[in-house]
Amino acid sequence: MQQVLIDQFSATIRAAAENSQPLNIRSGGSKSFYGNPASEQAQILDVSPYQGIIDYEPTELVITARAGTPLTDIESLLHQHKQMLAFEPPHFADTATLGGCIAAGLSGPRRASTGAARDFVLGVRILDGTGHDLHFGGQVMKNVAGYDVSRLMVGAMGTLGILLEISLKVLPLPVVEQTVCLEINEAEAIEYMNRWAGRPLPISATCYINGQLYMRLSGAESAVRAAQTQLGGEIYPAGDAFWKSVREHAHDFFKPAVSLWRLSVKSTTPPLLFPQTKQLIEWNGALRWINCQEKQTAGSIRLAAQKTGGHATLFRNHTSAAPVFQPLNPALAGIHQRLKQQFDPAGILNPGRLYPEF
Amino acid sequence: MSTNLINKLRAILPADAVLHETEDLKPYECDGLSAYRQTPMIVVLPQTQSQIAQILQLCHATQTPVVARGAGTGLSGGALPHAKGVLVSLAKLNRILEIDPLTRTARVQPGVRNIAISDAARPHGLYYAPDPSSQIACSIGGNVAENSGGVHCLKYGLTVHNILKLRMLTIDGESLEIGSDGLDSPGYDLLALMTGSEGMLGIVTEITVRLIPVPEKAQLVMATFEDVQKAGQAVANVIAAGIIPAGMEMMDKITIHAVEAFLHAGYDLSAEAILLCESDGTAEEVADEIERIQTIMKSSGATRITTSQNEVERLRLWAGRKAAFPAAGRVSPDYYCMDGTIPRKHLANVLKGIETLSRKYDLRCMNVFHAGDGNLHPLILYDANIPGELEKTEEFGAKILEMCIHAGGTITGEHGVGMEKINQMCTQFTPDELSLFHGIKAAFDPQQLLNPGKAVPTLHRCAELGAMHVHSGSEKFSDLPRF
Numbered sequence: 070m071q072q073v074l075i076d077q078f079s080a081t082i083r084a085a086a087e088n089s090q091p092l093n094i095r096s097g098g099s100k101s102f103y104g105n106p107a108s109e110q111a112q113i114l115d116v117s118p119y120q121g122i123i124d125y126e127p128t129e130l131v132i133t134a135r136a137g138t139p140l141t142d143i144e145s146l147l148h149q150h151k152q153m154l155a156f157e158p159p160h161f162a163d164t165a166t167l168g169g170c171i172a173a174g175l176s177g178p179r180r181a182s183t184g185a186a187r188d189f190v191l192g193v194r195i196l197d198g199t200g201h202d203l204h205f206g207g208q209v210m211k212n213v214a215g216y217d218v219s220r221l222m223v224g225a226m227g228t229l230g231i232l233l234e235i236s237l238k239v240l241p242l243p244v245v246e247q248t249v250c251l252e253i254n255e256a257e258a259i260e261y262m263n264r265w266a267g268r269p270l271p272i273s274a275t276c277y278i279n280g281q282l283y284m285r286l287s288g289a290e291s292a293v294r295a296a297q298t299q300l301g302g303e304i305y306p307a308g309d310a311f312w313k314s315v316r317e318h319a320h321d322f323f324k325p326a327v328s329l330w331r332l333s334v335k336s337t338t339p340p341l342l343f344p345q346t347k348q349l350i351e352w353n354g355a356l357r358w359i360n361c362q363e364k365q366t367a368g369s370i371r372l373a374a375q376k377t378g379g380h381a382t383l384f385r386n387h388t389s390a391a392p393v394f395q396p397l398n399p400a401l402a403g404i405h406q407r408l409k410q411q412f413d414p415a416g417i418l419n420p421g422r423l424y425p426e427f
Numbered sequence: 428m429s430t431n432l433i434n435k436l437r438a439i440l441p442a443d444a445v446l447h448e449t450e451d452l453k454p455y456e457c458d459g460l461s462a463y464r465q466t467p468m469i470v471v472l473p474q475t476q477s478q479i480a481q482i483l484q485l486c487h488a489t490q491t492p493v494v495a496r497g498a499g500t501g502l503s504g505g506a507l508p509h510a511k512g513v514l515v516s517l518a519k520l521n522r523i524l525e526i527d528p529l530t531r532t533a534r535v536q537p538g539v540r541n542i543a544i545s546d547a548a549r550p551h552g553l554y555y556a557p558d559p560s561s562q563i564a565c566s567i568g569g570n571v572a573e574n575s576g577g578v579h580c581l582k583y584g585l586t587v588h589n590i591l592k593l594r595m596l597t598i599d600g601e602s603l604e605i606g607s608d609g610l611d612s613p614g615y616d617l618l619a620l621m622t623g624s625e626g627m628l629g630i631v632t633e634i635t636v637r638l639i640p641v642p643e644k645a646q647l648v649m650a651t652f653e654d655v656q657k658a659g660q661a662v663a664n665v666i667a668a669g670i671i672p673a674g675m676e677m678m679d680k681i682t683i684h685a686v687e688a689f690l691h692a693g694y695d696l697s698a699e700a701i702l703l704c705e706s707d708g709t710a711e712e713v714a715d716e717i718e719r720i721q722t723i724m725k726s727s728g729a730t731r732i733t734t735s736q737n738e739v740e741r742l743r744l745w746a747g748r749k750a751a752f753p754a755a756g757r758v759s760p761d762y763y764c765m766d767g768t769i770p771r772k773h774l775a776n777v778l779k780g781i782e783t784l785s786r787k788y789d790l791r792c793m794n795v796f797h798a799g800d801g802n803l804h805p806l807i808l809y810d811a812n813i814p815g816e817l818e819k820t821e822e823f824g825a826k827i828l829e830m831c832i833h834a835g836g837t838i839t840g841e842h843g844v845g846m847e848k849i850n851q852m853c854t855q856f857t858p859d860e861l862s863l864f865h866g867i868k869a870a871f872d873p874q875q876l877l878n879p880g881k882a883v884p885t886l887h888r889c890a891e892l893g894a895m896h897v898h899s900g901s902e903k904f905s906d907l908p909r910f
Contacts, residue, residue, distance in 0.1 A: 128663035129770055129801075151669055180610065187616055188588050201859045209768040210800035211585065211840035213574045213623045214848070214855055215883065216867050220587070220619035229615070241669035263529045267553060269640040269709060291711035333609030337529050355610045378608025395613040400601055404870060405614055411866030423614065 071135070074119045078231060079200035081114055086199060086415035094227040094419055096137050097164030100173045102385060104226050104422045105393045111420075116168060116231060123234060124208070127152055130239050131191060131208050136168025136232040143167060147239055155183045155240040159316050168232045174224025177316040178274035178285070181266070181336075181352035187223040189238045195222065195230035198413025208236045221408075227419040228427065229412040243273070243287035248308025249300055251282045255340045255350075258282040262353040263337050270296045276315055277350040278322055285312060315351065318385075322349045322360060328386045330359040330370050334379035341373055358384075367391030392425060402426065429468055432489060436471055436513075439481045444519075446470040455514050458499045458506040459561070462763070462817060463846050467494070467508030474519045476594070476602070476632040483630065484600035486513055492879050493598070495626045497537060497569030500561040502764055503845030505573065505625045505881060512879075515630065517568050523547050524633070530608075531638045532591060537568025537631050541575075544636060553638035556583035559841070560749060568631050574623030576841035578674045578748075581799035582707075583639070585841070587622040594633035595621065598872045606635070620867070625843050626878040628871040642707035645673065647741045648720050650729035651698040655679065658700035659774040661727035662798045665704060668723055670716055674705040675799035676748050679778065682793040682806075683747075689754040692747035695731050702729075702798065703748055705741075751795045752806070759791070759808035763820050767831030768840035771801045780830050781805055788823040790816075802840035803831070829854055844882045852882075853889035861886060 085092050093111035095101070120137035127150040134143055140160055147153055157177030158170045171193075176185040192206030195218075206212055206219035222232060253261065258277040262284075265272055271288035284300060285308060286293045297304070305311065314320040323329065332341070336354040349358040359370065367381075367389055374381035380395035397405060402424070409416070409427045420427060429447065436445045446452055447469050456464045473479045486493045492512030499506055508514045520536035523543065527533070528551035533544050541562040545554040558577035559565055565575070571593065576585045583589070592606035606618040621628060652658040658677055665672060678686065678694075678701050687694045694701055702724070706716040717734060724732050735741035755762040769777055778794060785792045793806040805827055809820040828838040828851045838844070838851040852861065864883040868875065 126770075126772065128667045129772065130666060131770075174611075174616075184584070184588060185611065187619060188584065197863065201863075203857070203860050203863060205860065207835065207837055208770060209802075209836050209840070210581065211576050211768050211797075211802045212837040213841060213843050214837050214839050214852060215844070215860070215864050217574075217587070217619045217623055218863070218867075220616050223616055223619075224611075225615055241666075241671065244669070260529075263531075267528060267531050267551070267638075267640055269552075269643045271709070271712070288708070289712045289715045291715055292709045295709060295711050333607065333611050335530060335608035337527075352610060380607060380609065380613045382613070397614055400597075400603055401605075401614065401617075404603075404617065407870035408615060408867065411863065411870055 071119065071121075075196070075202060075233060078114065078116065078119070079196055079202065082196055082198065082200040082231070082417070085112065085417045089415060089417065091417050091420045094231055096166040096168045097139070097162065099160060099162035099165040100169050103173055105425060106421075107419065108421050114231070117166060119233060120166070122146060129208070130210075131236055132239055133208060133234060133236040134167050135234055136166065138167045140165040140167055140170055148242070151242045152239045153242050154189065154237065155179055156186045156189055157316060158186060159318070161317065167235055171223055171232060171235055172225065172227045178276065178312050178351060181275070181355060182273045183240070187220045190219050190223055190235065191238055192236040193219045193222050193232060194234035195232055197230045198415055198418050203230070206236065210238060226423040228409060228423050230418065245290045245293045246273070246285060246287045246308065247293050247297060248283055248285045248305040248311060249297055249302040250305040251302035252280060253282050254280070259337065259339065259350070259354040265300065266353045270299065272296070274312055275351065275353050278320070283311060315349070320349075322347060322358070326360045326385060327363060328361045328389055329384045330361065331382040331384040332357040332359060332370070332374045332379060334374060334377040338377040343370065343373075364388055371395055394424065397424070432485070432491065433469060435485055436469065436482065439478055439485070440471060440473060444472040444474070446472070455496065455499070455508060455516070458496070458501040458504060460502050460504045460845070460847055462811075463504040463507050465508045465510055467514040468511055470514045470516060472516050472519050476596070479515065479630060479632060480596050480600040480602065482513065482515060483596055483598055486876060487599050490874065490876065492876050494878050495572070495630050497566035497572070498540065498564050500565040501569060501573060501843065501845065502766070503839065503843040503847040505843050505845035505878070507846050507881075509879065517566065520632065526551065528553060532635050533638055534633065534635045535567055536633060537571070538566050541565050541567055541570055548638045549641065552641050554641050555589065555636050556639055557586050557589055560752070567634055567636065571622055571631050571634060572624065572626050573843040574841070576797070576802070578676060578797065581675065581797075582671050582673050587619055589637045590618065590622065590634055591637055592635035593618060593621055593631050595629040595631045597629050598874070598876050603629070623843070625845065625882040627868055627882055628877065642673070644710045644713045645705060645707040645741060646713050646717050647735040647744050648704045648717060648724060649733040649744050650702045650704065650724040651695040651731040652700045652702065652728065653698065653730055654728070655700045655778055656775040657728040658702050659771065659798075661702060661724055661729065662771060664723045664727050665720060668719060670719060672704045672720070672799060673707040674703065675797070676703045677701065677796040677798040678748060678751065679794040681791065682751055682754070682795055685754040685758045685793060686747040686750055689757050690747055690750050692743055693733075694747055698730070703744060748795065751793065755793055755806045755808060760810045760812065761808070763807040763809060763824055764842075765803065765805045765807070765824050765827050766839045766842040767828050767836055768800070768802045769831050769834040769836035771798065773834040773836075774801075777803065777830055777834055781827055784823055784826050788819050790820060790823055797840075800840070801836065825851060846881055849881070849884045849888070850892055852884050853892055858886050858889065861889070
């Protein structure tokens with residue numbers, strides 16, 4: 070039974086805490102490439118058996134599922150009811166589960182218009198680093214009772230607790246989606262994306278690659294048609310496949326890579342110039358993927374991102390020893406460590422996966 | 428002791444920005460929840476971040492409690508002063524520092540009024556979406572502290588969804604930047620943690636908000652129902668049809684009557700419930716959506732459907748809903764506003780429960796409801812001059828909140844816990860969960876100087892209350908009587 074599994078996880082955590090034995094929380098393993106590597110001494114805690122959709126009522130716009138539930142199960146159920154996970158999470162493998170999706174906190178092409186994974190999390194059930202079974206948030210849209218621990222879990226890479234159950238807000242699928250494509254230079258594309266984003270148009274995704282600006286329109290048929298006339302450009306018939314390939318990093322741009330950097334920057338940042346790299350732009354200019362053909366120094370990329378008020382993540386890496394996430398300043402690092410200490414006093418939950426210090 | 432502190436504060440601030448005479452302190456004794464009052468020891472009115480940092484350093488060094496206050500419109504006593512503390516009013520930090528139409532952001536100080544941001548952005552065709560009903564008065568800093576919502580938040584989100592970056596000061600006066608100029612930032616989501624933290628973790632001194640395009644068009648459908656259950660089902664039917672309305676509000680009969688007498692908005696007095704359902708977007712989208720909404724209302728049993736034909740009509744129909752609070756003030760000397768949120772499917776049962784309680788306590792209760800997102804605002808009508816009536820009202824309110832928890836909801840959707848709902852926190856959370864909240868507080872403010880005693884009850888308090896934790900609409904042995 071499901072409670073037996075929770076009791077087992079909890080016992081494993083308590084034993085690990087007692088013996089200072091680090092745990093490597095694992096489910097589908099689709100994102101094990103992401104983040105800093107797990108400690109070599111870590112013992113794998115497989116949470117994938119804790120799976121299944123607990124509650125889904127389309128008219129409440131909420132789904133609650135166990136962390137080990139395959140993301141494809143959730144998405145196909147939602148699709149049957151013409152609904153979706155509006156943050157369009159990347160899977161990166163068929164084995165992707167809801168827990169990993171939330172722990173990694175990654176969002177896809179729709180993020181700039183509709184919101185990120187953290188924006189859709191309504192509640193969580195977790196086991197903290199002492200094995201306590203805790204609930205935060207809930208299954209309602211609005212909830213300000215207590216600190217927002219649910220959203221704190223998103224992108225925490227499992228360092229604050231083991232996700233057991235997650236409630237998410239879902240949205241209706243757009244009635245129509247249409248992709249248009251414009252040939253344009255990079256600087257102009259960045260300006261265009263930002264200008265159009267300030268207009269009341271149903272643009273749900275943007276991507277600039279190889280001199281082409283792709284824009285996806287989503288909504289009522291009449292609205293999509295009207296927007297298409299305003300934006301100009303050519304209709305790109307293979308839109309669905311294109312956005313999926315960008316989301317899943319299956320697009321040619323992403324391979325082969327010596328290292329792949331993800332830069333989250335101010336959307337109006339002018340074209341970033343790094344030698345020996347290819348770039349792909351998403352989120353109206355706020356997300357820049359840099360595919361390095363040769364070894365780039367992490368320092369120069371991090372500095373460039375920082376200058377724009379953003380940060381850089383070494384997303385996929387085959388050579389560098391640089392830490393994956395942009396280092397935190399001492400004051401913020403202090404708060405992170407003290408929070409970690411509260412959730413996981415023995416420091417056993419995925420230590421080092423987010424930052425080497427904890 | 429306070430003389431010493433006053434002198435030190437005067438070294439940081441001009442003399443007229445340090446208030447300590449009783450008559451000067453009086454206006455700060457409560458926020459929007461006037462049932463709770465406390466005169467602070469000192470009120471300070473800083474004008475710059477560096478002054479606030481020095482105030483915090485001083486309070487930290489002298490172990491003096493600090494309570495931050497924005498416009499004082501909060502409804503849960505979150506800005507209730509501390510008798511031995513310094514109340515920091517952020518009202519003078521009221522400048523809009525930058526509007527960037529291209530990145531669609533505004534950088535503002537915490538004392539800026541919510542609506543002032545939208546007013547400043549409008550020439551660029553942009554606005555700030557969260558619109559709490561107090562938006563003409565409430566400050567953005569207070570919105571961040573409470574994670575304020577509004578009528579349009581089903582479609583456009585709460586404060587947490589609409590801010591990008593915060594500058595804040597910790598209790599020892601250190602400045603931190605949370606969030607980034609991009610759409611995310613490395614490490615833990617401290618932006619989410621800060622939002623709705625009720626002034627317990629730090630003092631926010633600058634906020635970067637997201638602006639969105641003003642929709643080309645908005646149109647409103649008003650539907651009348653002779654049965655609350657049917658109105659609730661109509662809401663579900665709209666959502667099931669794949670429509671996310673810009674706003675979806677419900678009023679019950681007693682509210683309709685109070686509002687109509689006050690404002691003559693043209694509401695149907697024979698109705699048991701009225702639904703207001705708004706569509707916004709491009710002209711094409713709105714035309715399409717409004718037609719579908721009308722069809723759904725009709726098939727859900729609406730007895731009368733009115734659709735706004737122009738802005739004047741749209742605003743007139745909204746005016747009634749927006750006037751629900753003043754209308755309550757007109758039919759009763761005092762009213763007490765609750766803020767529970769429930770899964771929408773339990774609406775009819777919860778309303779029935781409220782009706783039963785209303786009879787039991789012999790107090791009238793108006794119900795206005797953010798129907799799209801399940802956020803109920805029962806307004807209990809009472810008279811504070813009748814001895815014992817406030818206590819009775821509070822008990823009635825507490826029972827409503829417990830009912831919301833039983834239904835799988837929460838004690839507060841958008842007003843915050845503050846002082847008001849601190850006891851109900853013991854019902855919503857287990858001791859382990861409350862302990863973790865205290866741990867989060869300690870990670871920022873180990874000496875508990877920021878807004879002490881609010882938002883999270885001590886375990887001792889819960890034990891004394893003997894409140895029983897209820898989880899997710901189920902309780903063990905629910906058939907047993909409870910005393």
